[in-house]
Amino acid sequence: xxxxxxxxxxxxxxxxxxxxxxxxxxxxxxxxxxxxxxxxxxxxxxxxxxxxxxxxxxxxxxxxxxxxxxxxxxxxxxxxxxxxxxxxxxxxxxxxxxxxxxxxxxxxxxxxxxxxxxxxxxxxxxxxxxxxxxxxxxxxxxxxxxxxxxxxxxxxxxxxxxxxxxxxxxxxxxxxxxxxxxxxxxxxxxxxxxxxxxxxxxxxxxxxxxxxxxxxxxxxxxxxxxxxxxxxxxxxxxxxxxxxxxxxxxxxxxxxxxxxxxxxxxxxxxxxxxxxxxxxxxxxxxxxxxxxxxxxxxxxxxxxxxxxxxxxxxxxxxxxxxxxxxxxxxxxxxxxxxxxxxxxxxxxxxxxxxxxxxxxxxxxxxxxxxxxxxxxxxxxxxxxxxxxxxxxxxxxxxxxxxxxxxxxxxxxxxxxxxxxxxxxxxxxxxxxxxxxxxxxxxxxxxxxxxxxxxxxxxxxxxxx
Numbered sequence: 001x002x003x004x005x006x007x008x009x010x011x012x013x014x015x016x017x018x019x020x021x022x023x024x025x026x027x028x029x030x031x032x033x034x035x036x037x038x039x040x041x042x043x044x045x046x047x048x049x050x051x052x053x054x055x056x057x058x059x060x061x062x063x064x065x066x067x068x069x070x071x072x073x074x075x076x077x078x079x080x081x082x083x084x085x086x087x088x089x090x091x092x093x094x095x096x097x098x099x100x101x102x103x104x105x106x107x108x109x110x111x112x113x114x115x116x117x118x119x120x121x122x123x124x125x126x127x128x129x130x131x132x133x134x135x136x137x138x139x140x141x142x143x144x145x146x147x148x149x150x151x152x153x154x155x156x157x158x159x160x161x162x163x164x165x166x167x168x169x170x171x172x173x174x175x176x177x178x179x180x181x182x183x184x185x186x187x188x189x190x191x192x193x194x195x196x197x198x199x200x201x202x203x204x205x206x207x208x209x210x211x212x213x214x215x216x217x218x219x220x221x222x223x224x225x226x227x228x229x230x231x232x233x234x235x236x237x238x239x240x241x242x243x244x245x246x247x248x249x250x251x252x253x254x255x256x257x258x259x260x261x262x263x264x265x266x267x268x269x270x271x272x273x274x275x276x277x278x279x280x281x282x283x284x285x286x287x288x289x290x291x292x293x294x295x296x297x298x299x300x301x302x303x304x305x306x307x308x309x310x311x312x313x314x315x316x317x318x319x320x321x322x323x324x325x326x327x328x329x330x331x332x333x334x335x336x337x338x339x340x341x342x343x344x345x346x347x348x349x350x351x352x353x354x355x356x357x358x359x360x361x362x363x364x365x366x367x368x369x370x371x372x373x374x375x376x377x378x379x380x381x382x383x384x385x386x387x388x389x390x391x392x393x394x395x396x397x398x399x400x401x402x403x404x405x406x407x408x409x410x411x412x413x414x415x416x417x418x419x420x421x422x423x424x425x426x427x428x429x430x431x432x433x434x435x436x437x438x439x440x441x442x443x444x445x446x447x448x449x450x451x452x453x454x455x456x457x458x459x460x461x462x463x464x
Contacts (some may be wrong), residue, residue, distance in 0.1 A: 005030075011030075012034070013038075015048075027332075029329070041178065145316065176266065182437070346421065374399075377461065396411070406436070
């Protein structure tokens with residue numbers, strides 16, 4: 001059978017790949033997507049979306065426990081973990097099937113199977129029916145990443161879990177160890193802790209959520225501890241001894257090794273790119289620590305071959321992958337493409353309380369030599385936050401003292417993952433403090449805190 005020919009072949013149908021394919025099709029390019037597992041990739045099926053469904057359930061459960069605070073009565077409060085998980089899986093399934101509809105709507109070819117690139121412009125797909133050969137002038141790698149497993153801490157799906165096991169658990173943990181306090185680790189810690197698991201978080205760095213502004217991390221940690229979590233910083237799990245129904249963790253902290261018993265361990269120690277089996281080395285593609293090296297336009301250096309999303313390195317975020325997908329499609333179509341600026345991409349963590357940020361931390365801004373002005377505003381000073389019963393949190397903004405440029409914004413508290421986009425737009429439009437101070441924010445809203453934080457940076461704050 002002759003190879004099917006396309007203008008663009010996208011390998012991987014996650015939030016980077018399927019968006020790249022749709023944009024390419026919109027621009028009149030004959031496009032095909034190759035996917036080995038599920039349309040929508042990890043994000044829709046085993047990541048961003050199902051975790052938010054789980055966290056929503058735990059959030060509602062938490063509110064039910066606080067019913068008395070709102071003048072309400074709720075007795076015999078409980079949960080059905082199987083039903084919580086079933087809802088989460090249903091949400092993921094609904095969105096994944098929606099991607100299939102989008103492929104048909106945009107007349108994009110879909111081939112399910114394992115892809116490799118035997119030569120430039122050629123893709124070979126191992127499908128259930130045999131090998132299918134495809135050709136295209138442009139190939140976009142969007143193969144994503146998977147959980148990193150450290151020696152001695154490998155997951156078995158029973159006592160030691162990855163994020164996949166944690167999304168579809170075999171039981172409700174009673175005594176849980178979470179290794180790693182990045183977004184994935186702290187979200188699962190928050191979910192299971194809220195549902196009643198005795199939760200310990202071990203972080204090798206000097207603070208939880210280590211990529212966040214230090215002040216925000218400290219605020220979040222205080223809240224986690226208040227909720228009953230045990231946080232161990234500057235600590236490392238050296239090994240796990242598995243027994244019948246329990247795991248003994250050897251945790252090095254302060255130069256000494258402590259032994260602690262748990263019934264469940266979640267390992268969330270980062271990710272590795274899915275670069276194996278594609279034939280990248282033979283093509284001359286440079287791979288650095290499991291990630292494809294690219295320029296700002298996601299070009300690999302091999303003519304006609306691009307890499308987007310998690311496989312192309314940090315930040316490992318779905319919205320970054322999607323934007324790169326659009327950019328590459330437009331570049332291929334000869335349009336004026338806009339490269340992604342990592343420092344203008346927001347990071348969101350959906351724990352309780354939520355954490356969100358964009359731009360430079362205070363420490364990074366100082367390291368880069370900026371003379372800065374810093375503003376802060378607490379949730380307790382905001383009427384809407386108090387009315388919601390969510391008075392714990394803060395908004396922090398960082399400006400260039402000389403130019404008024406918004407260098408960074410950092411938030412912790414209720415719904416900050418929805419608020420952060422205001423500052424993202426500000427960064428994109430190169431907004432100054434004057435623009436933000438002259439903007440009228442609606443009342444009563446949580447967004448007013450964004451305004452007040454800016455005012456505080458320039459000694460004009462009203463409500464504190």
